[in-house]
Amino acid sequence: NWTTGNILEEQVERIRQQVGDARVICGLSGGVDSAVAAALVQRAVGDQLTCVFVDHGLLREGEAEQVERDFVAATGVKLYVANEQERFLSALAGVSDPETKRKIIGREFIRAFEEAELAIIAEAAAHGEKIKFLVQGTLYPDVVESGGGEGAANIKSHHNVGGLPEDLQFELVEPLRALFKDEVRAVGAQLGLPQEIVGRQPFPGPGLGIRIVGEVTRERLDLLRRADAIARAELTAAGLDNDVWQMPVVLLADVRSVGVMGDGRTYGHPIVLRPVSSEDAMTADWSRLPYDLLARISNRITNEVDGVNRVVLDVTSKPPGTIEWE
């Protein structure tokens, strides 16, 4: 596609002109935007770029590996990984309120990222160099939205892990500022990024932390990750990835219900499937997924995930429901 080719070359040229021979830093969230922005800058200025990935332990199965292994293999980017799972778990201990969770995750994320920055600044200083630029994966719709008050943003504070602290010591590089999401995906594909990253559904910055209704613990995260992986694998196997906007899988950790398994009684947690169709996440309808697919997901989750004895389907539109449960 010649249009995408033009966008790519034009942005690479622009980045080279802006950055010169200075050093650049970029945060990776696991999402499409930060990955494509980083890959463009890498294409433009190579090793002058260092990427930072703060692994908060709230991503879905395989996503940290997609960043650390597949993204690095596809781009050759220099990556600094901060393993911060423990930090987020202890900061979240005892917390159930959704907005408090968001604030804690946002706060810890910024702190962890700043610590990583300091380490990279020190490494650059050892070579007599300075970090001058910070890459952000801001898209055109973000630019437009940040002017006005967006309704949903007032209902839930959106801490976007891709978008970072207003770090005044850096100049911003925003190579996606003129692009829409589908253009970003096309550029990402052209840069050779893996389909799992380029085709990724929207995923909230606070991650699985707001898909556990109740306190976030390591055990609950592991359980939810397994259930979510099963639901996603079956959706993909049915060829229906493009039929849903996103499909949150939610663990009702504060709810238990009675079930039966073999000769015994169980007392386990429900998993909620929340597949939705939407254009922009501002409004949404629940997706009419085929019954046999729902049955497969339900059978597999209740059989394969210890502690879950019920799978329920959310059939609420937005409004009045939101897409996420928290």
Ligand code: XMP
């Ligand atoms: P709701 O639940 O408000 O979600 O209908 C609308 C869209 O926003 C995503 N979402 C978030 N994204 N940080 C984010 O970066 C957040 O705290 C957050 N909360 C919700 C949600 O996945 C959906 O795409």
